[in-house]
Amino acid sequence: MNKLTLMLFALFAVFGFSSMAIADSAAGQAKAKQVCAACHGENGDKPLQPEYAILAGQHRDYLVKALNDYKSGARKNAIMGAQAQTLTRDDIRDVAEWFSSRSGPLAVKH
Numbered sequence: 001m002n003k004l005t006l007m008l009f010a011l012f013a014v015f016g017f018s019s020m021a022i023a024d025s026a027a028g029q030a031k032a033k034q035v036c037a038a039c040h041g042e043n044g045d046k047p048l049q050p051e052y053a054i055l056a057g058q059h060r061d062y063l064v065k066a067l068n069d070y071k072s073g074a075r076k077n078a079i080m081g082a083q084a085q086t087l088t089r090d091d092i093r094d095v096a097e098w099f100s101s102r103s104g105p106l107a108v109k110h
């Protein structure tokens with residue numbers, strides 16, 4: 001193997017792995033449409049009922065924490081607990097990215 005080939009492998013390894021850690025908003029949107037939209041609205045700004053939270057524009061970290069807490073049982077809610085069980089770590093990262101990027105009435109983003 002020549003040096004160039006080795007370098008390309010190294011670059012691929014670095015960027016291949018790093019891209020796995022980057023949130024995928026499009027995947028988040030797809031998941032949101034498929035699973036969350038029924039109760040929160042596709043953009044997270046039109047909850048079906050007032051007690052179904054508005055997710056649009058909430059902080060990404062907060063959404064990740066809320067979903068992890070539902071999943072672990074640290075935050076108890078029968079409906080969301082069941083929803084969170086079906087989400088992988090990547091799903092949580094991606095839907096949080098998607099909903100936090102939407103504009104909603106809870107936060108003003110500049």
Ligand code: HEC
Nearest residue numbers: 032035036038039051052053063066067077079080083095
């Ligand atoms: C069947 C209806 C339903 C579905 C489907 C649903 N949710 Fe929820 N969600 C709720 C309800 C009800 C609450 C309020 C629970 C509570 O009081 O803790 C909630 C609350 C939340 C919260 C907490 C918001 C806050 O301000 O603390 C987050 C985050 C959330 N949902 C994300 C999601 C995501 C992401 C999906 C899709 C993967 C989803 N939900 C699917 C009903 C639903």
